[in-house]
Amino acid sequence: MTYDFDLFVIGAGSGGVRAARFAAGYGARVAVAESRYLGGTCVNVGCVPKKLLVYGAHFAEDFEQAQGFGWSLGDARFDWPTLIANKNREIARLNGIYRNLLLGSGVTLLEGHARLLDEHRVEFGGQRYSARHILLATGGWPHIPDIPGHEHAIGSNEAFFLEQLPKRVLVVGGGYIAVEFASIFHGLGAETSLLYRRELFLRGFDGAVRTHLRDELSKRGLDLQFNCDIERIDKQADGSLLAILQDGRRLATDCVFYATGRRPMLDNLGLENTGVELDERGFIKVDEQFQTSAPSILAIGDVIGRVQLTPVALAEGMAVARRLFKPEEYRPVDYQSIPTAVFSLPNIGTVGLSEEQAKAAGHQVKVYESRFRPMKLTLTDCQERTLMKLVVDADSDRVLGCHMVGPEAGEIIQGLAVALKAGATKRIFDETIGVHPTAAEEFVTMRAPITP
Numbered sequence: 001m002t003y004d005f006d007l008f009v010i011g012a013g014s015g016g017v018r019a020a021r022f023a024a025g026y027g028a029r030v031a032v033a034e035s036r037y038l039g040g041t042c043v044n045v046g047c048v049p050k051k052l053l054v055y056g057a058h059f060a061e062d063f064e065q066a067q068g069f070g071w072s073l074g075d076a077r078f079d080w081p082t083l084i085a086n087k088n089r090e091i092a093r094l095n096g097i098y099r100n101l102l103l104g105s106g107v108t109l110l111e112g113h114a115r116l117l118d119e120h121r122v123e124f125g126g127q128r129y130s131a132r133h134i135l136l137a138t139g140g141w142p143h144i145p146d147i148p149g150h151e152h153a154i155g156s157n158e159a160f161f162l163e164q165l166p167k168r169v170l171v172v173g174g175g176y177i178a179v180e181f182a183s184i185f186h187g188l189g190a191e192t193s194l195l196y197r198r199e200l201f202l203r204g205f206d207g208a209v210r211t212h213l214r215d216e217l218s219k220r221g222l223d224l225q226f227n228c229d230i231e232r233i234d235k236q237a238d239g240s241l242l243a244i245l246q247d248g249r250r251l252a253t254d255c256v257f258y259a260t261g262r263r264p265m266l267d268n269l270g271l272e273n274t275g276v277e278l279d280e281r282g283f284i285k286v287d288e289q290f291q292t293s294a295p296s297i298l299a300i301g302d303v304i305g306r307v308q309l310t311p312v313a314l315a316e317g318m319a320v321a322r323r324l325f326k327p328e329e330y331r332p333v334d335y336q337s338i339p340t341a342v343f344s345l346p347n348i349g350t351v352g353l354s355e356e357q358a359k360a361a362g363h364q365v366k367v368y369e370s371r372f373r374p375m376k377l378t379l380t381d382c383q384e385r386t387l388m389k390l391v392v393d394a395d396s397d398r399v400l401g402c403h404m405v406g407p408e409a410g411e412i413i414q415g416l417a418v419a420l421k422a423g424a425t426k427r428i429f430d431e432t433i434g435v436h437p438t439a440a441e442e443f444v445t446m447r448a449p450i451t452p
């Protein structure tokens with residue numbers, strides 16, 4: 001049978017674009033359908049605009065600290081509409097780059113919604129296209145719980161386009177997106193509270209990292225409220241909101257921002273016309289080579305709900321393109337030791353196992369920790385402290401995890417991820433010469449374990 005395309009990709013986000021470009025580069029005839037925005041979540045309503053807002057929020061502390069270095073600044077004022085307009089301009093530029101990348105690699109770009117008709121056919125704009133393989137890379141969507149008044153709340157998609165910075169914000173959630181947005185709103189001057197229903201945010205991160213960040217955020221004046229949740233949101237006559245908590249408290253605010261998880265984007269995708277199955281969490285079920293229960297249909301990225309990060313979607317996209325069109329270069333995606341950052345203020349950078357995970361996996365661990373006031377702050381009134389931590393296997397001396405809370409932690413952890421991937425031991429860390437004077441050199445100068 002002949003097909004219109006060798007590969008039809010639904011979704012031009014991180015994973016879809018990577019798979020499409022690589023497949024086309026290997027000589028496949030490829031189409032990509034995109035219903036909203038080129039570059040997907042990461043470029044439009046995820047990593048990129050989020051990081052730009054974090055940079056914006058960081059200036060507040062820069063201005064304050066500058067005074068210790070002899071600078072006197074006038075009355076620094078912040079204008080949210082300017083930041084959002086500039087951010088939008090940059091995103092539009094990136095959308096253009098994605099378009100050129102796809103077209104330049106010979107991919108047929110179809111802008112609009114695509115829907116599966118069966119396991120080899122897709123409907124797009126009233127047309128039907130056939131393909132030998134179909135790749136679902138449709139990503140995810142913010143989930144806002146269905147409580148009374150949920151229509152007054154926003155998710156991350158809307159937060160990037162607010163017309164004004166709210167004066168008061170309640171951020172609900174305990175994942176990295178909640179923590180980052182709480183830092184953004186607080187840094188930009190909004191009176192911000194973070195509400196989370198469990199005892200501490202960032203489940204899965206190292207315990208010392210979680211408590212250290214909690215303490216640092218509290219020191220900055222960010223109001224953290226754990227073990228609580230919103231029961232109802234009422235709109236007031238003056239347009240403000242009243243959040244009624246399950247414990248009966250009533251919190252007045254101007255914005256309720258939910259970051260309580262993301263669901264897979266399967267809306268009107270036509271899965272019912274195929275044998276594609278979902279897992280128990282509702283994400284698309286795939287095998288280790290990203291094949292769904294329908295042999296001609298594959299899925300990658302957030303829609304399979306494994307590790308919802310852009311570099312992981314990219315790696316999965318590349319693996320699919322190779323598996324289908326360059327099998328001799330196929331390598332499975334390595335989900336071990338994925339480095340990651342939380343761009344809270346201060347940042348978290350982490351790679352490998354937390355102390356808790358290492359112990360649960362049966363390792364006898366040695367833990368090294370350093371807590372210090374960064375040199376840059378010594379001329380300022382800021383009492384922020386940095387945390388660095390190494391989790392080491394006591395038997396093999398192998399470094400199992402590196403964790404940091406402090407300025408530029410995301411930048412610093414990337415290099416350490418290479419060391420962990422290469423299987424570095426603590427001895428190798430010790431024998432590595434530091435870069436002086438930096439904060440990062442602490443990672444190679446921690447001599448005595450804090451555990452026996």
Ligand SMILES: Cc1cc2nc3c(=O)[nH]c(=O)nc-3n(C[C@H](O)[C@H](O)[C@H](O)COP(=O)(O)OP(=O)(O)OC[C@H]3O[C@@H](n4cnc5c(N)ncnc54)[C@H](O)[C@@H]3O)c2cc1C
Pocket residue numbers: 010011012013014015016033034035036037038039040041042043045046047048050112113114115137138139140156177265267268269300301302303307308309310311313
């Ligand atoms: C606020 C926020 C901050 C984040 N920050 C980071 C970060 O700092 N670092 C990091 O690594 N990750 C971050 N992420 C996660 C990252 O954005 C995702 O993991 C990544 O975008 C997933 O890529 P994907 O290709 O699976 O899906 P997406 O990038 O979501 O792309 C899916 C695309 O499919 C399109 N689509 C869906 N259905 C259809 C259809 N039927 N027809 C046509 N097109 C369709 C969508 O419009 C979308 O463009 C963040 C996410 C959010 C929400």
